[in-house]
């Protein structure tokens with residue numbers, strides 16, 4: 001698919017902007033702080049209902065305005081659609097498809113698909129497990145939009161279970177008799193059921209992504225690999241639960257949902273005493289990690305800056321390969337990527353992505369963008385976006 005028109009109102013630095021887009025490569029060039037990333041951030045938001053830079057919507061609304069609107073015309077094969085999101089920080093966001101009546105924001109997922117690579121992605125390698133869980137979950141949702149519902153069900157069950165555990169912990173501290181444990185049993189089952197569904201998707205994703213990531217890394221940095229991906233489950237091996245830090249290796253985790261359900265239930269049973277003491281859920285997909293390995297070593301804490309950068313980029317390129325292979329080609333967004341790479345890696349990356357259906361590139365310095373990415377150029381300056 002590709003975006004044929006992007007229109008923003010009160011989004012970030014833009015009061016209003018209209019950007020007609022072609023398939024193929026488009027490069028947004030302009031000095032620092034002129035609003036290049038703001039444009040591609042908006043496209044990414046339509047695809048994931050989130051920004052790659054901030055976790056709340058408030059910074060996305062132009063200072064002084066009370067809501068932002070992102071609108072895009074999208075073409076996939078013969079079909080054209082118009083998607084529109086209105087961001088209302090502090091209130092519910094609104095969505096429309098083809099100007100018709102409102103739908104849930106979640107219903108627009110899958111219309112715009114992106115794989116976005118940005119400097120923030122270094123956190124995939126160097127950051128906390130939460131960064132990698134978000135990476136997996138966004139990709140799981142891009143593969144299968146109905147997983148957005150599963151993710152929000154999981155978050156809800158987790159919140160409710162934590163509330164229950166917290167009140168149990170309070171009751172204990174105040175010398176109460178404790179809680180009715182049968183209620184907790186029911187929440188264990190909910191958590192294990194929804195958790196197993198998410199876990200199954202993540203494990204399957206990691207298996208699929210592993211060879212693609214290794215291939216992408218080899219293309220970017222020949223001879224630098226191999227790289228490995230291991231899903232580490234807080235539910236550990238069957239019958240033995242950890243609390244995250246000492247969780248057993250999840251390398252052998254099966255895909256079967258029934259098996260994962262049983263494993264989660266057993267792990268929850270194993271940590272119940274601790275959970276009641278601490279008042280939080282210690283086992284489940286929200287405590288898992290994706291361990292990235294470069295050769296025999298974990299990338300986190302060991303890989304060099306350049307290696308970490310290449311690893312993060314390889315994960316994004318692998319995601320791109322995966323979504324393409326599964327049918328609907330996403331828009332590839334490369335935000336400020338070329339400045340970070342040496343000349344050889346720049347060329348390799350450019351050759352890899354040049355044939356994409358739509359590639360959006362931002363760069364402060366035009367010369368950093370390799371010649372094979374000749375395409376449409378826009379100059380971004382003083383709040384205006386103009387074809388060069």
Ligand SMILES: Nc1ncnc2c1ncn2[C@@H]1O[C@H](COP(=O)(O)OP(=O)(O)OP(=O)(O)O)[C@@H](O)[C@H]1O
Nearest residue numbers: 012013032033034035036037038059061062063364
């Ligand atoms: N909510 C907002 N309201 C008004 N202005 C904003 C808002 N959010 C960001 N900005 C402004 O947008 C500008 C940043 O835009 P952006 O990140 O797109 O720059 P850029 O062109 O990508 O720069 P660089 O080359 O440094 O990456 C900053 O000047 C910032 O102050």
Ligand SMILES: [Mg+2]
Nearest residue numbers: 036037336362
């Ligand atoms: Mg930028």
